[in-house]
Amino acid sequence: MAKVKVSQRVLDGLEAVRQSGIVNMLDRPVVARLAEEFGFDEAARWIEAHRGLYAQGVFRGFEPTEER
Numbered sequence: 655m656a657k658v659k660v661s662q663r664v665l666d667g668l669e670a671v672r673q674s675g676i677v678n679m680l681d682r683p684v685v686a687r688l689a690e691e692f693g694f695d696e697a698a699r700w701i702e703a704h705r706g707l708y709a710q711g712v713f714r715g716f717e718p719t720e721e722r
Contacts (some may be wrong), residue, residue, distance in 0.1 A: 658668065660709035661716045666709075667697025679712050 660668070667689040671677065674692075677684045682701060685708075690698035700707050 655714045657715040657717040658707050660711070660716050661696070663694070664697045665716055665718050666673045667692065667694025668701075668716055670694060671697075673675045682708055 668685075670692050671685050671688045671694075672679055674688065679685055679687060682705065686698045686701040689695075689701060
């Protein structure tokens with residue numbers, strides 16, 4: 655299965671929350687809130703707007719898009 659592609663900014667936010675160890679990444683609402691609290695507004699918006707893709711990414715992984 656392919657990883658879920660996200661922008662580098664979204665990936666940075668997801669990784670910041672994951673590395674904090676504060677929350678289980680399956681707790682989507684808290685992950686989005688923490689991303690926003692950490693200053694990753696784009697990641698927080700993406701998580702809320704793409705709930706299904708977020709869930710897939712938690713299990714398959716995330717990778718940055720080719721865009722710069």
